Amino acid sequence: MDDKHDGPVTREGIRLHSAADFAGMHVAGRVAATILDEIADHIVPGQSTGELDRLITDMVAAAGATSATIGYRGYQHASCISVNHVVCHGIPSEKTLKPGDILNIDVTVIVDGWFGDSSRMYVAGELSRKAERLIQVTHDALMLGIEAVRPGNTFGDIGHAIQSFVENQRMSVVRDFCGHGLGRVFHAPPNVLHYGRPGQGPVLEEGMFFTIEPMVNLGRPETKILADDWTAVTRDKSLSAQFEHSIGVTASGFEIFTLSPAGRFHPTWR
Numbered sequence: 001m002d003d004k005h006d007g008p009v010t011r012e013g014i015r016l017h018s019a020a021d022f023a024g025m026h027v028a029g030r031v032a033a034t035i036l037d038e039i040a041d042h043i044v045p046g047q048s049t050g051e052l053d054r055l056i057t058d059m060v061a062a063a064g065a066t067s068a069t070i071g072y073r074g075y076q077h078a079s080c081i082s083v084n085h086v087v088c089h090g091i092p093s094e095k096t097l098k099p100g101d102i103l104n105i106d107v108t109v110i111v112d113g114w115f116g117d118s119s120r121m122y123v124a125g126e127l128s129r130k131a132e133r134l135i136q137v138t139h140d141a142l143m144l145g146i147e148a149v150r151p152g153n154t155f156g157d158i159g160h161a162i163q164s165f166v167e168n169q170r171m172s173v174v175r176d177f178c179g180h181g182l183g184r185v186f187h188a189p190p191n192v193l194h195y196g197r198p199g200q201g202p203v204l205e206e207g208m209f210f211t212i213e214p215m216v217n218l219g220r221p222e223t224k225i226l227a228d229d230w231t232a233v234t235r236d237k238s239l240s241a242q243f244e245h246s247i248g249v250t251a252s253g254f255e256i257f258t259l260s261p262a263g264r265f266h267p268t269w270r
Helices: 019-042 049-062 129-147 155-168
Strands: 080-083 086-088 102-111 114-123 179-181 188-192 209-212 215-217 223-225 232-234 240-242 245-249 254-256
Touching (some): 019 049, 019 114, 019 245, 049 080, 086 102, 086 215, 086 240, 102 240, 114 129, 114 240, 114 245, 129 155, 129 209, 129 215, 155 188
Antiparallel strands (some): 080 086, 086 232, 102 114, 179 209, 223 232, 245 254
């Protein structure tokens, strides 16, 4: 897919995209966001994560899109569903949700060759005060990271905005996973760290596409991978939350490709 229409590449290997490419990313991002809107009504106690994934699989097909995750490195599902202390890459199963469970659902679709990638938090039933605060801090950290996106700033500015806010709330930022470049590929340079120092890292330029997807733990930042080689959990079993948007750098700031059409990005949308 890396053809002459894909634009120049920076010395760090980060591709710069055209105005027409922004249009393609908005379409793909809207499909992913719409699926995440539509699955919200199905997240109730007693529902299995496997059934949620089957519904998402059908939604991807109904949208005329392709799942980017089915078949990716052997993965067999259209979503990752990470419950409670699962940080990311939770595999859908027949395990059912309990009242008060929090979960992140991550969906990536391909539409006309463009990748739309987003994740957000949900709750089965009522949110506990502790979980609600974690989710709010994680959501706000993502938005603060996005607000640091403009030409001339650095990826370190994004990471610093997220890290400093989260740690001031006495929570921790996961360091074992990061955001990534995307466009006509699922994962590309740069790695978008959710921690860092102002002024460090590659300089943001108009036309860069990437995800920002901070994972925040109530406890310590360390994670471990389970025996399935996918599921990442907090080592101390503390709750974890994550939000993810796909972003494009514009001449004056940013565009978010994965905004919720129904205003359901935050789990308190009801």
